[in-house]
Amino acid sequence: MDLNYTPEQQTFRQEIRAWLKAHVPSQPLESFDATRAGFEAHRAWERTLAEGRWGMVTWPESYGGRGLDLIQWLIFEEEYYRSGAPLRVNQNGIFLLGPTLMEYGTPEQKARFLSAMASGDEIWAQAWSEPQAGSDLAAVRATATRDGDNYVLKGHKIWSSRAAFADWAFGLFRTDPASERHKGLSLIFFRLDAPGVKVQPIPQIDGETGFAELFLDGVTVPVFNRLGGEGEGWKICMATAGFERGLMLRSPARFQVTARKLVELYKAHEDEVEPSVRNAVLQCWMDAEAYALSIYSTASRLIAGGHIGAEASTNKIFWSEMDIAMHKTALSILGARAELLRSAPEAGDIGRWLDGYFFSLAGPIYAGTNEIQRNIIAERMLGLPRA
Amino acid sequence: MDFRFTDEQTMTADVVRDLVADLCQPADLRRLMASGEPFDQNRWAKIQELGLQSALVAEEKGGLGLQPVDFVQVAEACGYACLPEPLVEAYGVAIPLLAETGSDAAAKVVEAALEGSALIAFGHPANPFVERADTADWLLIAKSGGLDLVKTSDAMCTLQPSIDPFRRLFSVQYDEAAALRIGAQSGIEGPIASAFDRGALFAAAQMLGIAQRCVDLAVDYAKERQQFGKPIGSYQALKHQLATVQVKIEFARPVLHAAAAMLPQANALSRARVSHAKLAACEAADLAARNAIQVHGAMGYSWEVDVHFFLKRAIALSEWWGGPAFHRRRVAERIFNGPLGPEHTFAKELEHA
Numbered sequence: 001m002d003l004n005y006t007p008e009q010q011t012f013r014q015e016i017r018a019w020l021k022a023h024v025p026s027q028p029l030e031s032f033d034a035t036r037a038g039f040e041a042h043r044a045w046e047r048t049l050a051e052g053r054w055g056m057v058t059w060p061e062s063y064g065g066r067g068l069d070l071i072q073w074l075i076f077e078e079e080y081y082r083s084g085a086p087l088r089v090n091q092n093g094i095f096l097l098g099p100t101l102m103e104y105g106t107p108e109q110k111a112r113f114l115s116a117m118a119s120g121d122e123i124w125a126q127a128w129s130e131p132q133a134g135s136d137l138a139a140v141r142a143t144a145t146r147d148g149d150n151y152v153l154k155g156h157k158i159w160s161s162r163a164a165f166a167d168w169a170f171g172l173f174r175t176d177p178a179s180e181r182h183k184g185l186s187l188i189f190f191r192l193d194a195p196g197v198k199v200q201p202i203p204q205i206d207g208e209t210g211f212a213e214l215f216l217d218g219v220t221v222p223v224f225n226r227l228g229g230e231g232e233g234w235k236i237c238m239a240t241a242g243f244e245r246g247l248m249l250r251s252p253a254r255f256q257v258t259a260r261k262l263v264e265l266y267k268a269h270e271d272e273v274e275p276s277v278r279n280a281v282l283q284c285w286m287d288a289e290a291y292a293l294s295i296y297s298t299a300s301r302l303i304a305g306g307h308i309g310a311e312a313s314t315n316k317i318f319w320s321e322m323d324i325a326m327h328k329t330a331l332s333i334l335g336a337r338a339e340l341l342r343s344a345p346e347a348g349d350i351g352r353w354l355d356g357y358f359f360s361l362a363g364p365i366y367a368g369t370n371e372i373q374r375n376i377i378a379e380r381m382l383g384l385p386r387a
Numbered sequence: 388m389d390f391r392f393t394d395e396q397t398m399t400a401d402v403v404r405d406l407v408a409d410l411c412q413p414a415d416l417r418r419l420m421a422s423g424e425p426f427d428q429n430r431w432a433k434i435q436e437l438g439l440q441s442a443l444v445a446e447e448k449g450g451l452g453l454q455p456v457d458f459v460q461v462a463e464a465c466g467y468a469c470l471p472e473p474l475v476e477a478y479g480v481a482i483p484l485l486a487e488t489g490s491d492a493a494a495k496v497v498e499a500a501l502e503g504s505a506l507i508a509f510g511h512p513a514n515p516f517v518e519r520a521d522t523a524d525w526l527l528i529a530k531s532g533g534l535d536l537v538k539t540s541d542a543m544c545t546l547q548p549s550i551d552p553f554r555r556l557f558s559v560q561y562d563e564a565a566a567l568r569i570g571a572q573s574g575i576e577g578p579i580a581s582a583f584d585r586g587a588l589f590a591a592a593q594m595l596g597i598a599q600r601c602v603d604l605a606v607d608y609a610k611e612r613q614q615f616g617k618p619i620g621s622y623q624a625l626k627h628q629l630a631t632v633q634v635k636i637e638f639a640r641p642v643l644h645a646a647a648a649m650l651p652q653a654n655a656l657s658r659a660r661v662s663h664a665k666l667a668a669c670e671a672a673d674l675a676a677r678n679a680i681q682v683h684g685a686m687g688y689s690w691e692v693d694v695h696f697f698l699k700r701a702i703a704l705s706e707w708w709g710g711p712a713f714h715r716r717r718v719a720e721r722i723f724n725g726p727l728g729p730e731h732t733f734a735k736e737l738e739h740a
């Protein structure tokens with residue numbers, strides 16, 4: 001065990017720090033969920049990142065990356081969140097689909113999709129959930145019917161994050177009409193502006209758009225758009241989900257920065273709050289550190305050739321519960337002002353904590369609910385019998 | 388940066404894990420309890436043969452020169468087995484401290500301890516009693532301003548029975564004039580503080596082992612025991628409780644291991660990490676032990692089921708080497724005075740922040 005950064009890693013940190021200092025927008029961008037303008041501002045930021053080849057540092061250089069390892073990715077993320085740079089509007093693409101494409105895509109598919117993803121030219125949404133297929137994703141009903149060199153897509157997808165403004169979606173479809181459950185599913189890409197796609201934004205709990213419903217009625221896409229073999233969709237989705245929960249979706253730096261701000265908030269209000277808040281603040285900071293240390297441990301293991309297993313589910317539970325605890329603690333420090341919207345003249349920075357709190361409440365739901373994660377831990381890590 | 392144990396580190400722990408798996412099963416614990424003996428002589432002899440007495444002693448002092456990170460998984464294995472013998476406290480805390488003092492007067496005792504012919508028990512102001520004082524040959528007592536080395540036969544040791552049948556606690560009185568003042572020289576505070584941190588770290592490691600053992604015992608029982616015609620482990624209420632415990636364990640472990648690696652820094656950053664590890668392991672062990680009892684139903688409340696051994700050790704260790712209030716204070720000192728944010732996870736010193 002060696003918990004020292006190498007000189008190269010330290011130099012790398014300074015390099016990215018300097019670049020971010022010079023490029024991060026001085027004013028926060030408008031939310032990418034609320035308006036097209038906010039979304040496009042985030043796309044422009046992705047392009048800026050890509051020009052510096054900072055879009056996805058772990059990807060091969062041929063796809064716009066730097067071919068770096070996961071420790072360097074963590075350093076990048078630390079500097080990224082430290083700098084207050086915008087959230088990644090293409091996270092479904094770069095963090096979820098990208099790594100999966102890298103593993104299962106043909107060379108032609110990689111060439112077609114990865115660079116455009118890293119550059120922000122094509123922004124992706126995930127279209128797995130359906131009204132009747134939530135936790136029980138294997139109940140997917142949307143179909144992809146083979147027609148020569150094409151598939152014709154039909155069905156109803158829902159809760160697709162950022163689909164209101166995104167360019168592409170990767171969806172789970174039933175390619176074998178006679179199949180049931182996990183069999184006969186395939187992962188297929190479609191453009192969100194293709195004929196036959198109707199995108200219906202759904203306002204979220206805070207009133208912003210956030211996600212959308214997708215009605216697909218005879219959408220024709222080439223067979224080229226299928227990732228992996230026909231009928232391999234489930235396996236590939238589970239690989240994506242493992243990556244999502246286990247590592248990439250929520251990098252630790254995000255929570256460590258929140259923890260730092262929480263400590264600052266506490267210090268500013270120390271005399272006004274009740275004593276128990278102090279312990280809550282300490283716990284939040286410790287949890288953020290624990291999560292970071294755990295991810296360093298996972299990254300070290302993966303670099304040495306290991307794999308992410310069911311312990312990805314422990315991560316998802318831990319960060320989602322921690323995120324709620326941090327924001328709830330912040331609200332308790334803000335007291336009666338906590339309810340102020342960002343637009344209130346006296347809100348100051350308060351609105352950010354409220355926004356963050358609402359967003360944190362979704363954490364135990366998306367990427368597989370925490371109840372489902374607990375089932376996975378109990379059955380696959382602990383070996384308890386299935387119901 | 389590589390957050391993995393080396394093969395040697397894992398092998399050292401495996402040797403201990405295998406030994407206690409062989410010789411320290413609950414049936415062995417019960418046999419020892421019935422005998423009323425303080426040690427299982429056979430097991431202790433085997434442990435001494437491993438040569439870990441010298442593990443944390445510097446090479447120039449005749450030791451192996453290993454670090455806490457080399458020993459932390461050994462302590463986890465001892466917790467997992469609820470080992471009665473003082474492998475962790477004697478080899479992990481006391482002997483390395485006495486050796487580190489470099490005192491000429493103590494040199495013979497160190498030599499004997501490294502050979503396995505003298506046993507040292509350690510008393511520290513953080514702990515109200517000295518564990519296993521009566522069976523030690525020497526008592527090493529930390530007090531403000533130094534260390535006393537006392538022959539056990541020169542001290543009066545009064546047994547203070549513990550809820551944990553394998554912890555033998557003693558209040559100790561001795562005539563200071565008869566003690567060897569070995570810590571009078573300046574600079575002794577550092578080694579004593581490091582010994583305290585090792586005590587806290589290895590207590591955390593043992594509690595993590597206890598937590599995992601409790602989950603494992605509960606899982607075994609939940610697979611066997613049937614109610615309503617099915618194994619109780621198929622019921623989601625139990626599954627989710629055990630999964631919640633496992634999450635606690637998974638996020639205490641990397642903190643423990645990082646704390647072990649950072650301990651030699653001996654500054655506010657490494658101390659806060661040790662304290663964090665102790666708090667996290669303590670919570671994991673507490674939750675694990677209570678859930679393991681619940682999963683066993685009334686059996687869990689009986690003397691017959693083994694879970695209570697682990698519960699009792701966890702109760703004891705959670706307050707030994709500083710309780711939660713103490714360790715939370717150290718974390719608070721680090722948070723409110725030190726650098727915060729993702730770039731400081733592995734920071735070495737406060738000044739450079």
Ligand SMILES: Cc1cc2nc3c(=O)[nH]c(=O)nc-3n(C[C@H](O)[C@H](O)[C@H](O)COP(=O)(O)OP(=O)(O)OC[C@H]3O[C@@H](n4cnc5c(N)ncnc54)[C@H](O)[C@@H]3O)c2cc1C
Nearest residue numbers: 126127128129134135159160161362365366367368369371
């Ligand atoms: C903010 C947000 C963004 C999202 N983004 C996307 C996206 O981009 N793409 C996409 O495809 N989906 C997305 N989703 C959908 C998300 O994946 C689903 O909401 C999730 O899988 C749960 O499905 P459901 O909402 O149908 O709830 P249900 O499955 O109906 O679950 C309702 C409740 O029942 C519990 N439950 C269900 N089954 C079990 C069981 N077997 N054991 C115990 N408890 C159970 C659940 O845990 C939950 O508490 C998003 C959701 C949110 C909130």
